[in-house]
Amino acid sequence: xxxxxPLLRFGLFLATFVAGFVLTLTxxxxxxxxxxxxxxxxxxxxxxxxNVKPVTIKLQWGGFYxxxxxxxxKIFRLLEINQDEVHIKTYSxxxxxxxxxxxxxxxxPENEHKVWSGPEFLSAKPVFIGGKSLYxxxxxxxxxxxxxxxxxxxxxxxxxxxxxxxxRDVPLETRLSxxxxxxxxxxx
Numbered sequence: 090x091x092x093x094x095p096l097l098r099f100g101l102f103l104a105t106f107v108a109g110f111v112l113t114l115t116x117x118x119x120x121x122x123x124x125x126x127x128x129x130x131x132x133x134x135x136x137x138x139x140n141v142k143p144v145t146i147k148l149q150w151g152g153f154y155x156x157x158x159x160x161x162x163k164i165f166r167l168l169e170i171n172q173d174e175v176h177i178k179t180y181s182x183x184x185x186x187x188x189x190x191x192x193x194x195x196x197x198p199e200n201e202h203k204v205w206s207g208p209e210f211l212s213a214k215p216v217f218i219g220g221k222s223l224y225x226x227x228x229x230x231x232x233x234x235x236x237x238x239x240x241x242x243x244x245x246x247x248x249x250x251x252x253x254x255x256x257r258d259v260p261l262e263t264r265l266s267x268x269x270x271x272x273x274x275x276x277x
Contacts (some may be wrong), residue, residue, distance in 0.1 A: 127247045128227050135182035141208045143266035145277045148219035151227070151256030153193045154215035161185065164193050165215070166221065168231050169200070169252050175210040177203050190219025202230035207272035211265060225249065 150169065155162040161183035169176040181199035183191065205213075228249050235245055262277040 141211045141267045143264055144211050144213060144214060145262065145264045147260035148263045148265075149217070149220040149256065149258065149260040150221040150252050152220040152260060153190055153218040155184070155187055155193075155218055156213040156215045162187055164188065164196065164218075165203075166198075166227075168228060169248075170210075170272070172273075173207070175205040175207065175272075176234070177205060178227070179203055187216065188218060193218060194221055202234055204234070204275070206270070207265075208267050208270065210272070211267060217260060220256065220260060223253050225253070227253060 102228045135206065148167070150167055154165055154167060156165075157163075162185070163183055164180040166178040166180075167175070168178060178198045179200040180193070180196045182193075182196050231252070232245065233250055235248055240248060264275040264277045266275075268274045
């Protein structure tokens with residue numbers, strides 16, 4: 090069947106293109122493909138498990154956060170948070186003053202995926218800057234990490250989809266604390 094209407098042909102082309110793009114991204118995320126070929130190692134960095142004070146913070150998947158280190162503000166982006174781990178993207182740029190979401194939105198990540206423990210996350214005393222929705226390409230290395238930990242197939246797709254959906258929610262004021270090395274969440 091030949092479509093004679095140029096608008097219908099364009100619509101069909103566009104639908105085919107988008108479907109192919111989504112399929113390609115899904116395959117790349119599932120296989121851990123990264124365009125530059127680098128495979129960053131996800132490290133779980135343990136912070137001391139004692140003397141970590143509870144923190145009230147706005148939580149948003151895809152949110153940008155700042156924390157102070159050596160009188161500079163360092164930036165990370167929240168990919169996923171659960172009782173045991175905090176998955177983030179880190180940036181090498183530092184700021185003398187608290188940056189705005191506009192200042193950090195287009196930074197290039199230094200580390201596409203890093204894992205912090207709950208105590209390490211709270212010890213950093215992160216401050217929410219602002220959020221931006223996550224997309225599949227933002228989660229490539231997180232997806233690779235999940236595959237390395239044995240999560241595959243529909244469970245992998247559900248985890249990545251959940252992070253993307255949660256990133257579209259408004260930030261939620263949350264009180265975080267650590268008990269026996271595990272993060273506890275309470276609505277503030």
